[in-house]
Structure formats: C-alpha cells, structure tokens
Amino acid sequence: MRRRYELDLELVGIATARAAWLSSDGQSVPSLLAQLHRRRAFHELDSVRPGWDSARTIAAVEADVLVEATPTNFQDGEPAASLLRLALARGWSAAAASKGALVQHYAELRDLARDSGGHLRFGAATAAALPTVDLARYCLAGASITRVEGILNGTTNFILTMMADHGVSFAAALQQAQARGIAESDPTLDIDGWDTAGKLVLIANAVWDAGLRLDQVSVRGIRQVTAAEIRHAAGYRRVLKLIGSLWWEGDQLRASVELRSLSAEHPLAHVNGAEKGTVFFTDTMDRVAVLGGVSDPVGAAAALLRDVIHLAKEA
Numbered sequence: 580m581r582r583r584y585e586l587d588l589e590l591v592g593i594a595t596a597r598a599a600w601l602s603s604d605g606q607s608v609p610s611l612l613a614q615l616h617r618r619r620a621f622h623e624l625d626s627v628r629p630g631w632d633s634a635r636t637i638a639a640v641e642a643d644v645l646v647e648a649t650p651t652n653f654q655d656g657e658p659a660a661s662l663l664r665l666a667l668a669r670g671w672s673a674a675a676a677s678k679g680a681l682v683q684h685y686a687e688l689r690d691l692a693r694d695s696g697g698h699l700r701f702g703a704a705t706a707a708a709l710p711t712v713d714l715a716r717y718c719l720a721g722a723s724i725t726r727v728e729g730i731l732n733g734t735t736n737f738i739l740t741m742m743a744d745h746g747v748s749f750a751a752a753l754q755q756a757q758a759r760g761i762a763e764s765d766p767t768l769d770i771d772g773w774d775t776a777g778k779l780v781l782i783a784n785a786v787w788d789a790g791l792r793l794d795q796v797s798v799r800g801i802r803q804v805t806a807a808e809i810r811h812a813a814g815y816r817r818v819l820k821l822i823g824s825l826w827w828e829g830d831q832l833r834a835s836v837e838l839r840s841l842s843a844e845h846p847l848a849h850v851n852g853a854e855k856g857t858v859f860f861t862d863t864m865d866r867v868a869v870l871g872g873v874s875d876p877v878g879a880a881a882a883l884l885r886d887v888i889h890l891a892k893e894a
C-alpha cells in the first residue's frame with residue numbers, strides 16, 4: 580500500500596457479534612492470521628476479547644474507516660445501520676458490504692457521512708468485484724445515463740448457465756451451486772430476485788439520488804424456470820438471463836428484475852457461470868458494458884479493499 584499508493588494503512592480492530600481483536604492488545608496481524616489459518620474460530624483465538632461486539636469496539640477505538648461486513652437484512656437494515664451510524668457520527672468513513680442498511684437508509688447515511696466529514700462507499704454491496712456505481716460516477720461523468728441493465732447476481736447466473744449447458748433441472752443446478760459454495764445454504768434472496776433488486780435500489784439511489792424503494796421494484800426470480808424453456812430459447816439462438824433493469828419513463832424511474840430472453844447481440848448474453856455484468860445506456864457515450872467480477876468472498880474482500888484505498892486517498 581505504501582509503495583503502490585503512498586498510503587499507510589493500519590488495521591486497528593476486528594469485531595464480530597461476540598468477540599473483538601484490538602491491535603493495542605499487542606498481538607500482531609500475522610500471528611492472528613496464523614491462528615485463523617489453523618481453522619480456529621475467531622472468537623476462540625488468543626488475545627481476542629470475548630463478549631465484545633462491533634458496537635462496543637467502534638465506540639472504543641480511534642480509527643478513520645469502518646469496514647462493515649455483517650449479514651444483509653432487508654427488513655430494517657440491522658445490525659449494519661446502527662454500526663454505520665455509530666462510525667459515521669464519530670467522523671469516520673465507511674466501506675459497506677451488506678445491502679440492507681443502504682437499501683433502507685441510504686439518504687440518511689450519506690447525509691450523516693457528509694455532515695460528519697466522512698465518506699460512504701459500498702462497491703462490495705453493489706456486485707463486489709464488478710464495478711457499477713464507481714463506473715457510473717467516474718467513467719460516465721458528464722453523460723446522462725438513461726438505462727441500466729445488469730446480471731448482478733452470480734448464483735442465479737451460475738444456475739441458469741448450468742441448466743443451459745448441461746440440460747439439468749433447476750433443483751439439480753441449485754444443488755451444484757450449493758456444493759461448490761456459490762449459493763448460500765438459504766439461497767432465497769438470490770433465486771427469488773431480491774438480491775438483484777437490492778443492488779438496483781443502491782445503484783439508482785447512488786447514481787440518480789432517485790429515492791427508489793425496494794417495494795417499487797417489480798421482482799420475479801428464477802424458481803419456476805424449466806430446462807424445457809431454456810432449450811426452447813436456445814432453439815431460437817437466445818439465452819435466458821435474470822436481468823435487473825432501471826430505466827426512465829419521462830420523470831418516472833422504473834425498476835424490474837425478471838428473466839429475459841437475450842439474443843447474441845446483447846453483451847449480457849455472453850456472461851456465464853458465476854460472472855456478472857452491467858450495461859449502461861447513455862446519451863453521449865452510447866452503451867458501455869463491464870463484464871466479469873466473479874461472485875466469491877475473495878472478490879468481495881477485494882472490493883472492500885478498493886473502497887478503503889479510495890477512502891484513504893479522499894481523506
């Protein structure tokens with residue numbers, strides 16, 4: 580970080596729901612990692628404070644950035660909402676990986692960051708390794724984005740690709756995705772389209788400040804898709820993909836998640852397996868597509884690091 584970015588980054592604490600490690604306690608990060616690599620649970624490690632949690636840790640340490648990676652909760656955004664409020668109110672910046680708090684409280688958290696002198700980034704929550712909001716904000720600056728189409732969920736794209744390539748049923752493809760660690764043990768949010776819908780809400784509110792809510796997205800997942808439907812589409816040289824779309828009708832923003840039949844001309848027709856993709860349609864830059872960014876924890880962690888680097892440079 581020092582050599583490549585002229586940044587001095589120091590990890591000062593790690594906290595979960597039931598334990599915390601603080602650098603001030605003396606145990607180095609390499610020694611902590613060595614223990615974790617021996618597959619010991621974080622809350623059982625030497626020099627970890629049992630009974631501490633994230634809120635207590637944020638209140639106790641001096642830091643500049645919170646890296647938030649708690650479970651996504653679309654109902655009330657907790658625990659991320661409270662943790663982000665705590666950190667931002669202390670004047671920290673934040674890089675968030677979970678979607679719930681941002682889906683429910685984006686404007687409030689953005690304003691809190693601005694008023695307290697921090698910044699809020701959430702690339703890991705909006706398709707992780709695949710750039711979406713950053714691309715729209717930086718690379719398309721000056722152009723008007725009129726429409727966004729994306730394959731924003733790697734699990735559902737993996738399932739559809741398995742069904743198309745191997746002729747297997749939805750249930751068998753889902754089982755494969757779970758066996759390979761791509762789908763979570765409860766894949767509901769992914770296969771019913773809500774993960775994609777949440778990402779659309781984040782993109783819409785970050786790009787247009789649109790105030791879009793999750794209940795305004797028309798959502799249909801892939802649970803009902805059959806191998807026969809996929810074969811039928813292939814007969815017409817088309818592929819079925821779960822597409823999240825945002826588009827303007829006059830001054831009304833529309834949002835949908837649905838299976839769409841794409842011809843080979845569509846950039847997203849070529850996104851396979853656990854990869855993702857987004858196409859931005861603009862007034863002056865035509866269409867701009869970004870493809871890849873496979874869904875996995877390393878990509879998510881890399882997206883958090885990317886945000887931390889940008890936050891440190893903005894500080």
Ligand SMILES: NC(=O)c1ccc[n+]([C@@H]2O[C@H](COP(=O)([O-])OP(=O)(O)OC[C@H]3O[C@@H](n4cnc5c(N)ncnc54)[C@H](OP(=O)(O)O)[C@@H]3O)[C@@H](O)[C@H]2O)c1
Pocket residue numbers: 594595596597598621622632633634648649650651658676677678703704707874875876877879
């Ligand atoms: N994994 C991916 O590929 C990926 C990609 C993009 C985005 N994300 C998002 O990143 C987030 C984390 O994903 P993950 O796979 O790392 O989840 P995970 O394995 O379930 O880990 C969640 C962590 O949050 C902690 N936690 C739970 N409740 C908490 C609370 N009330 N206060 C403080 N900490 C709490 C847990 O602590 P304990 O260990 O003590 O239980 C655990 O360490 C999710 O929102 C996910 O949607 C993940």
